[in-house]
Amino acid sequence: MNDRVTKLFGIKYPIIQAGMVWCSGWRLAAAVSNAGGLGLIGSGSMHPELLEEHIVKCKSATNNPFGVNVPLLYPQVEEIFEKIVRQGVKIVFTSAGSPAKWTSFLKNHGIIVVHVVASVKSALKCVEAGVDAIVAEGFEAGGHNGKEETTTFALIPHIRQSISLPLIAAGGIATGRGMVAAMALGAYGVQIGSRFAASEESSAHPKFKQKIIEAKDGDTLLTLKKIVPVRLMKNGFFEKVHQMESAGASSEELIQILGKGRSKKGMFEGDLEEGELEIGQVSSMINDIMPAGSIVEEIMREFETVKLEICNW
Amino acid sequence: MNDRVTKLFGIKYPIIQAGMVWCSGWRLAAAVSNAGGLGLIGSGSMHPELLEEHIVKCKSATNNPFGVNVPLLYPQVEEIFEKIVRQGVKIVFTSAGSPAKWTSFLKNHGIIVVHVVASVKSALKCVEAGVDAIVAEGFEAGGHNGKEETTTFALIPHIRQSISLPLIAAGGIATGRGMVAAMALGAYGVQIGSRFAASEESSAHPKFKQKIIEAKDGDTLLTLKKIVPVRLMKNGFFEKVHQMESAGASSEELIQILGKGRSKKGMFEGDLEEGELEIGQVSSMINDIMPAGSIVEEIMREFETVKLEICNW
Numbered sequence: 001m002n003d004r005v006t007k008l009f010g011i012k013y014p015i016i017q018a019g020m021v022w023c024s025g026w027r028l029a030a031a032v033s034n035a036g037g038l039g040l041i042g043s044g045s046m047h048p049e050l051l052e053e054h055i056v057k058c059k060s061a062t063n064n065p066f067g068v069n070v071p072l073l074y075p076q077v078e079e080i081f082e083k084i085v086r087q088g089v090k091i092v093f094t095s096a097g098s099p100a101k102w103t104s105f106l107k108n109h110g111i112i113v114v115h116v117v118a119s120v121k122s123a124l125k126c127v128e129a130g131v132d133a134i135v136a137e138g139f140e141a142g143g144h145n146g147k148e149e150t151t152t153f154a155l156i157p158h159i160r161q162s163i164s165l166p167l168i169a170a171g172g173i174a175t176g177r178g179m180v181a182a183m184a185l186g187a188y189g190v191q192i193g194s195r196f197a198a199s200e201e202s203s204a205h206p207k208f209k210q211k212i213i214e215a216k217d218g219d220t221l222l223t224l225k226k227i228v229p230v231r232l233m234k235n236g237f238f239e240k241v242h243q244m245e246s247a248g249a250s251s252e253e254l255i256q257i258l259g260k261g262r263s264k265k266g267m268f269e270g271d272l273e274e275g276e277l278e279i280g281q282v283s284s285m286i287n288d289i290m291p292a293g294s295i296v297e298e299i300m301r302e303f304e305t306v307k308l309e310i311c312n313w
Numbered sequence: 314m315n316d317r318v319t320k321l322f323g324i325k326y327p328i329i330q331a332g333m334v335w336c337s338g339w340r341l342a343a344a345v346s347n348a349g350g351l352g353l354i355g356s357g358s359m360h361p362e363l364l365e366e367h368i369v370k371c372k373s374a375t376n377n378p379f380g381v382n383v384p385l386l387y388p389q390v391e392e393i394f395e396k397i398v399r400q401g402v403k404i405v406f407t408s409a410g411s412p413a414k415w416t417s418f419l420k421n422h423g424i425i426v427v428h429v430v431a432s433v434k435s436a437l438k439c440v441e442a443g444v445d446a447i448v449a450e451g452f453e454a455g456g457h458n459g460k461e462e463t464t465t466f467a468l469i470p471h472i473r474q475s476i477s478l479p480l481i482a483a484g485g486i487a488t489g490r491g492m493v494a495a496m497a498l499g500a501y502g503v504q505i506g507s508r509f510a511a512s513e514e515s516s517a518h519p520k521f522k523q524k525i526i527e528a529k530d531g532d533t534l535l536t537l538k539k540i541v542p543v544r545l546m547k548n549g550f551f552e553k554v555h556q557m558e559s560a561g562a563s564s565e566e567l568i569q570i571l572g573k574g575r576s577k578k579g580m581f582e583g584d585l586e587e588g589e590l591e592i593g594q595v596s597s598m599i600n601d602i603m604p605a606g607s608i609v610e611e612i613m614r615e616f617e618t619v620k621l622e623i624c625n626w
Binding site: 002119120121139140147148150151152153154157158171172173175177178180181182183184185186217218222226246247248249281282284285310311313 | 315432433434451452453460461462463464465466467468470471474484485486488490491493494495496497498499529530531534535539559560561562593594595597598619620623624626
């Protein structure tokens with residue numbers, strides 16, 4: 001297997017656990033890193049001080065590499081990066097913004113920088129900005145998403161033929177079978193969100209985890225496209241937004257109904273009706289709440305089985 | 314390689330050329346069937362008499378199996394099926410409607426019936442209706458599409474684990490690499506539209522073919538969701554619809570702006586601004602107008618190469 005991703009991070013398996021709001025604190029990141037993947041602390045739902053606490057705890061919970069995901073559109077990005085540098089974090093995934101602004105700052109501090117994109121155009125900007133690798137995330141992914149709506153199947157091969165950086169596929173992947181398919185399309189590794197959001201070590205509210213494993217196909221939809229497109233599980237809040245959008249609501253009206261703290265309310269506090277529930281389409285294929293380490297092992301076992309299956313075609 | 318699809322149709326390669334409006338007449342279907350795939354005449358843009366003419370010509374242009382695609386929402390479905398039975402067509406793909414109504418009629422006439430679905434729920438209905446195989450089509454596909462917006466990556470494995478019928482993947486596939494990925498996800502064969510829409514034997518207007526090979530990622534979007542969701546290339550007509558939708562247009566208003574003959578105007582007559590241009594996201598990966606037979610050969614060559622690549626991981 002091509003080892004560009006495993007070598008870059010110094011990990012055993014090319015499985016990255018996506019940095020997610022309200023789900024991926026130090027417990028989840030350390031569990032994935034201990035199992036041979038790359039765990040990411042999701043800083044998007046943390047104040048700088050809380051992030052620092054999570055980094056410190058993660059360092060004492062694993063001797064393996066781990067990283068921090070930083071959505072660039074959140075406030076306090078500067079303080080977040082200050083904590084990251086101070087704590088000697090070696091790997092940073094940036095998303096939801098331009099890679100131009102922070103990449104050289106991070107690289108000057110010896111940090112490996114990975115940026116998340118949803119289009120070929122953004123991938124080319126990453127090359128210009130000097131990032132070390134990119135995550136290409138398809139339309140089926142949970143949470144924030146691209147305006148182009150390009151799916152994993154269409155996006156990965158196109159980016160692979162357009163740039164030569166180590167490429168990590170995201171969106172729709174939760175199993176070893178999906179990992180083989182993503183790598184057949186041209187990725188060197190995979191980033192997995194939803195499956196880990198429903199893991200034992202995820203800090204998501206138990207009710208939200210339960211909702212994930214009960215999800216059927218068609219239970220999520222990309223919404224709030226006039227603000228920032230986000231894939232949500234259908235619930236009371238989603239239906240309200242959906243009706244407003246259908247009637248032509250402006251971005252101002254949508255920002256108002258969204259208000260503050262919707263994702264915390266849904267994903268962390270377990271208000272399944274009024275909260276924002278960010279999750280991917282692949283939630284329909286997730287049926288158990290498992291320890292994150294067992295998820296990594298199961299994926300790698302299935303990966304090997306499916307690989308052999310293909311050899312025997 | 315699992316031979317459930319090739320055996321069912323009596324073909325050499327598990328590559329089905331999608332039946333498409335304004336693109337797939339007898340020339341394209343015969344070319345694909347002659348190359349070892351399964352060509353489909355797209356009846357959606359044909360009056361029953363014209364369809365009959367295409368069937369007759371296709372029979373004299375190939376000795377290999379071919380079929381007809383019938384979108385069930387079009388008028389004159391009854392007359393279409395009458396011609397199909399009279400001309401002794403052996404394979405029918407139905408789409409855009411329920412498989413319950415016509416499947417037993419067709420099977421009573423010794424016809425192999427395949428139905429196109431976009432959700433697990435519809436796949437289960439196909440089993441009930443007694444179809445012989447199903448095509449599962451993802452969100453990235455061109456033309457009419459499902460309300461669930463489930464992508465190929467999320468849809469195929471879920472349907473594969475839910476039903477045991479021969480499964481054909483569609484949406485986002487244009488290359489041998491895509492074919493390997495689709496089959497890794499659990500399909501036994503692939504249905505390819507956009508790539509053949511841009512082939513030499515396609516009856517699409519040369520200007521539309523040129524537009525397809527120039528397309529970049531993000532150049533299509535699923536639209537007209539309040540009527541029947543359809544993936545269109547962005548152009549003047551699309552922008553008009555998109556603005557109306559954004560302002561909350563009703564389905565009645567959208568039906569009015571759509572009018573009659575939009576897809577003919579765009580795809581067959583070459584009016585790239587005012588016409589409807591149905592095409593998939595994978596158009597961004599299509600760079601040449603090739604003979605359909607060469608497309609089949611190229612896909613199979615790449616399929617074998619990528620398969621070996623995976624064996625050596």
